[in-house]
Amino acid sequence: MLTWRGHLLAYFLAALAMVYLSYRLPGWLPGDFVTAMFADSHVALGQEQEAALRDRLQAGAGFGAYLIALARLDWGTSYALRVPVSQLILDALPWTLLLMGSAHVLATVLGFVAGVEAAWRRGGRIERVGVGGMTVLQGVPEIGTGVLLLMVFAYHLGWLPAGGGATLYVDYGFAEQVLDLLRHLALPLATLLLAWFPGNFLLARASMVLVLGQSFLDTARAKGLPPVRVRYAHAARNVLLPMATRFGLRFAFMLTGALVVETIFSYPGLGTLLFNAIGARDLPLIQGIVLFSALAVLGVNLLLEGVYGRLDPRVRVHGRAL
Incomplete structure (x- = not known):
């Protein structure tokens, strides 16, 4: 069994591997910046000009130079935008956190409550309809849901904007800015909710069913506790660990998971x-x-191990909670 120092060392080595892969994998894409930039352009470059531009872009592009730059917290400069990469990431990150964070929290909370309630009423019509509907909805891909919502509510009805994160070049007050942000957020958020809510519902319901009928619930009822307290304070506590696991894993991959939905809505x-x-x-x-x-995934996984140690005392390493 690994000690906490062993876990930290494992994560450090994984981070080093991610640094190497982040350097190596993008270089395997077909073509290069020069080809992509000037392929559809009216500007024709000669062979010498192309070679000179490639040499200029690839100057100091070795892995050693990449490591030294990262050690100086220099993530490089975008070829196309001529802006530091770190600045571009920091500018885009709040938008992704707003969209994906809201979707994760809402899908988790709503899925938890709906799953617990459905399991508590097991065998009834509500549970059968809920399980069947969520099973079908879980199989619908995000791209299908997103395109359908876009066509209906943006293009056909015109109720919501088709893309973007905010209306540009308009001088709104604070309340109007918030309303405008929510209107742009509505369609991508609804797409993610419809994609993630079913899985959370089914997980919460399945985890809840496993503990129903246990003796500790009979003891809680015998004490005269109200049904709501028995349901959530005693039975639903067993749902928290798998829900926390799912939330952490989903949150870890939210940056790359945003690719499809953000692209559909130009978010x-x-x-x-x-x-x-x-x-x-x-x-x-x-x-x-x-x-x-990649570093965000590792960080969230490390945090998730700590959450495991808090929620489940059995998850310990050499007497220390992870």
Whole structure:
């Protein structure tokens, strides 16, 4: 069994591996920035000009130089935008956190409550309809749901904006800005809720069913506790650990998971930034987003182990909770 120092060392080695992969993998994309930038352009470059531009972009592009730059907290400069990669990531990150964080929290809370209530009424019509409907809905991909919502509520009805994160070049007051942000957030948020809520519902319901009929619930009822307290303070506590696991894993991959939904709605987050960077073969920006996402996954997994140690006392290493 690993000690807590062993766990930290394992995560450190994994972080080093992610640094190498973030440097190496984007370079395997077909083509390069010069080809992508000038392929559809009216500007024709000669062979010498292309070679000179490639040499200029690849100057100091070795792995050693990449490590030294990272040690100086220099994530490079975007080829296409000529802006530091760290600044682009920090500008896009709040948008992704707003969208994905809201979707994660709402899907988890609503799925937890609905799953607990459905399991408590097991065998009834509500549970049968809920399980069947959520099973079907879970199989619908995000891209299908997103396109359908976009066509109906943005293009056909015109109730909500089709894309973007906010209305540009308009001088709104604070309340109007908040309302405008919520209107732009509505469709991508609804898409993610419809994609993630079913899984949370089914997990909470299945975890709840496993503890119903246990003797400790009979003891709680014998004490005269109200049904709501028995349901949530005693039975539903056993749902928290698997729900926390799912929440942590989903949250860890939210940066890359945002790619499809953010691209559909042109939402200005990390997913759209990565999509545009891949299209332009902007290697420094791709490397920065991939590395940031990988380190975020490792960080959330490490935090998740700590949560496990708090929720389940059995998860310990040499007497210390992880």
